[in-house]
Amino acid sequence: MSLAPALRRKRRKELATAAGFLSPWLIGFGVFFAYPLIATVYFSLTHYDGFNPPSFVGFKNYDYVITKFPFFWQSVRNTAWLVVVMVTLRTIFGMGIGMLITKIKTGGGFFRTAFYLPYLAPPVAATIAFAFLFNPGTGPVNHYLADLGIAHPPGWFNDPNWSKPSLVLLSLWGIGDLMVIFMAALLDVPAEQYEAASLDGANSWHRWRYVTLPNIMPIIMFAVITGVIQTLQYYTQAIVAGQVASGQIGGSGQQFEPGYPNGSTWTLPQLVYNIGFQRFDYGAACVVSILLFLIAMACTSLLMRRRSGLMAED
Amino acid sequence: MSNVATTPDSADSGLTSKPARANKGVPNSSAIAFRKAKRRRTLEWIAVHSVGLAVALVFILPFVFLFLTSVMTDDQALSSNYWPTHWVWSNYRAIFDVPGFGTWWKNTVEYAVLGTLLTVVSSVPVAYALAKFRFPGRRLAMMLVISMMMLPPQVIIIPMYLFWAKQMNMDGTLWPLIIPMAFGDAFSIFLLRQFLLTIPKEYLDAAKVDGCGELRTLIKVVLPMAKPAISAVALFQFFYCWNDYFGPQIYASDNPAAWTLSYGLQSFHGAHHTNWNLTMAATLLVMAPVIIVFFFAQKAFIEGVTLTGVKG
Numbered sequence: 244m245s246l247a248p249a250l251r252r253k254r255r256k257e258l259a260t261a262a263g264f265l266s267p268w269l270i271g272f273g274v275f276f277a278y279p280l281i282a283t284v285y286f287s288l289t290h291y292d293g294f295n296p297p298s299f300v301g302f303k304n305y306d307y308v309i310t311k312f313p314f315f316w317q318s319v320r321n322t323a324w325l326v327v328v329m330v331t332l333r334t335i336f337g338m339g340i341g342m343l344i345t346k347i348k349t350g351g352g353f354f355r356t357a358f359y360l361p362y363l364a365p366p367v368a369a370t371i372a373f374a375f376l377f378n379p380g381t382g383p384v385n386h387y388l389a390d391l392g393i394a395h396p397p398g399w400f401n402d403p404n405w406s407k408p409s410l411v412l413l414s415l416w417g418i419g420d421l422m423v424i425f426m427a428a429l430l431d432v433p434a435e436q437y438e439a440a441s442l443d444g445a446n447s448w449h450r451w452r453y454v455t456l457p458n459i460m461p462i463i464m465f466a467v468i469t470g471v472i473q474t475l476q477y478y479t480q481a482i483v484a485g486q487v488a489s490g491q492i493g494g495s496g497q498q499f500e501p502g503y504p505n506g507s508t509w510t511l512p513q514l515v516y517n518i519g520f521q522r523f524d525y526g527a528a529c530v531v532s533i534l535l536f537l538i539a540m541a542c543t544s545l546l547m548r549r550r551s552g553l554m555a556e557d
Numbered sequence: 558m559s560n561v562a563t564t565p566d567s568a569d570s571g572l573t574s575k576p577a578r579a580n581k582g583v584p585n586s587s588a589i590a591f592r593k594a595k596r597r598r599t600l601e602w603i604a605v606h607s608v609g610l611a612v613a614l615v616f617i618l619p620f621v622f623l624f625l626t627s628v629m630t631d632d633q634a635l636s637s638n639y640w641p642t643h644w645v646w647s648n649y650r651a652i653f654d655v656p657g658f659g660t661w662w663k664n665t666v667e668y669a670v671l672g673t674l675l676t677v678v679s680s681v682p683v684a685y686a687l688a689k690f691r692f693p694g695r696r697l698a699m700m701l702v703i704s705m706m707m708l709p710p711q712v713i714i715i716p717m718y719l720f721w722a723k724q725m726n727m728d729g730t731l732w733p734l735i736i737p738m739a740f741g742d743a744f745s746i747f748l749l750r751q752f753l754l755t756i757p758k759e760y761l762d763a764a765k766v767d768g769c770g771e772l773r774t775l776i777k778v779v780l781p782m783a784k785p786a787i788s789a790v791a792l793f794q795f796f797y798c799w800n801d802y803f804g805p806q807i808y809a810s811d812n813p814a815a816w817t818l819s820y821g822l823q824s825f826h827g828a829h830h831t832n833w834n835l836t837m838a839a840t841l842l843v844m845a846p847v848i849i850v851f852f853f854a855q856k857a858f859i860e861g862v863t864l865t866g867v868k869g
Contacts, residue, residue, distance in 0.1 A: 257690070257691070257692060258692055258693075260690070260771050261686050261690045261692040261695075264682040264683060264685060264686035264690070264771070265682075265683055265686050265687075265698070267679040267680075267682070267683060267739065267740050267741045268679070268680075268683040268702075268740065268741035268746065270740050271679075271737065271740025271741045272701060272705070274737075274740070275713075275717070275737050275740065276701075276705050276708070276713070278716070278720075279713035279715075279716040279717050279720070280712070280713060282713075282715075282716035282719075283712065283713060283715060283716055286715055286716060293719070293723075340612070343605065343608065343609055343612070344609075346601075346605045347605055347606060347609050348602060348605075348606075349602075349606060350606075353613070354609050354613055356855075357613035357616050357617050358612075358613065358616055359859075360616070360617075360620070360848065360851075361616055361619070361620075363796065363844075363847050363848060363851050364844050364847070364848075365799060365800040365818075365819050365843055365844060365847060366800055366802060366819075367800070367802050367819045367820075367822050367823055367843075368819075368822060368840045368841075368843045368844050371822060371823065371836065371840050372619055372622075372623050372837070372840055373619070375622075375623075375626070375833055375836070375837060376619055376622055381634075381635045381833070383622050383639060386637045386639075416616065416619065420862055423859055423862040423863060424862060424863065427863040469707075472707050472709070475709055476709040476710065476711065478711070478802075478803055479802040479803060483802070483823050486823055487823060511711075512709065512711040512803075515711040515714065515715070516711070516806075516807075519714070519715050519718075520718075520807065525715050525719065528715050529715050529716075531711075532711060532712045532713070532714070532715060533712075535709050535711055535712050536708070536709075536712040539707055539708060539709050539712065540704070540707075542707070543703065543704055543707040546703075546707070547700060547703060553703055554696070554699060554700070554703075
């Protein structure tokens, strides 16, 4: 390790330059990531209502949330349901629309825009729009279904059995981002591989199964894992749909309890909000945060281990 | 496709016709194969485009309904008519009379513009260093950026809220959302770095040979080349701020003067729960800037999505 002094000086200068460029993020990492993560763990072990100083209570909050808090298991079940159904359907549907768009020869610009625009709609606006469209009494969707002779159309956001499927429909409407990613991946599949497969007598199913699928597998994995992480954060649509469908005022009143109708749209992020900011039990809210953190980090490490290009060097 | 050329009937027609006429009216085998392939292609074209059109209509229909409802009268918005009997354009003026609506616009624009500027200025140098510098721990740094990007905001919201509310006394404002953007945004850093990796090292070396320091290289050489990625990051961040609901709800819900459009919109509905026409007009107005900006910057935006989609 006997570097020449000049070389060592150069190394040190390089490191200082790097640190200079990285400094905004280094501060941000400490203040907005490392500190709050550690603090979340600490608060989860205390009783803290925001007024009296936090007092250490050990694992009492964990016991309270997991065994006694009324909506905990319901939130876990709903979140799991959304993760499985929403991610599966979004991935399949995103891939389908991506394949469709690569086959479209005429008017591609129109089709791309049509599929992409809903993704841009602000979630709150999109949710209010869907709550209006799917309104069981006055919405156009059920008017149409009645015209088609369907006597008992679903209650959509107002029916506990339909509220989650309605949220899935809303999320499928905003598939534009996945469409673009799949489109790019599909166009990247080498044409020679299709030609070679055709020469070997492969029909279109074989070509899809043995050429397309293996080529886009990394993108499917990417879509699934990021989809799971996104669904773990699922918040705005669930809470706004509940508020609009129930006709309850949100905003400064803050009296709206998530989960409408009948607890069917409770999710873990709403649990953090409800326990922390509506019940002012910051310690117990941190228990849910830690649970979310553990699941999200498990997914992230999967994403980084898969050779998905996230860590690509030059 | 390959077995079409040797069907029996096409071979037949080649045999029974006189050689002289074969060149004119009667098709030979390859012409039939060509025509068959052509018909197949036409059928496929029709199938693909009709499926595409049907799906595209379903995607567009909600916008059409929103628009039609937004120009209806109160009563009609609740009726079963799909087409407005009178076109009530004044609905769009009426929503600005709702207290707060103008303030929410101002707040949203402020949040989105300031947030975007701060994000770009603070994220570019970080991404540049992560893409092009050699230093110990750069892999670790990149892993941390990805972890930050993937972290649900609800995981750290309790200590963050307590920090801004108790230590900094800034609850009831949007500053707790804007200030952190001056310290680099993980997603923007990631996207910019993916792009900067594609810039050949030779350009940077050439700048160094010409005597540029790192900062000058960044400003004079890298920035002009990274324009598409920077516009993508700016757009994403602008839309993120514009659409943000969770942030304003946590920090500004007690102070309507600090609400943004996304947060105010649902209370707007609550305050006018039967006025679907006004609610839909407001909803469309909140969507409009995002859609207008997208039409002007489509290319940069799509490139950005593709870049984060990661090459397999």
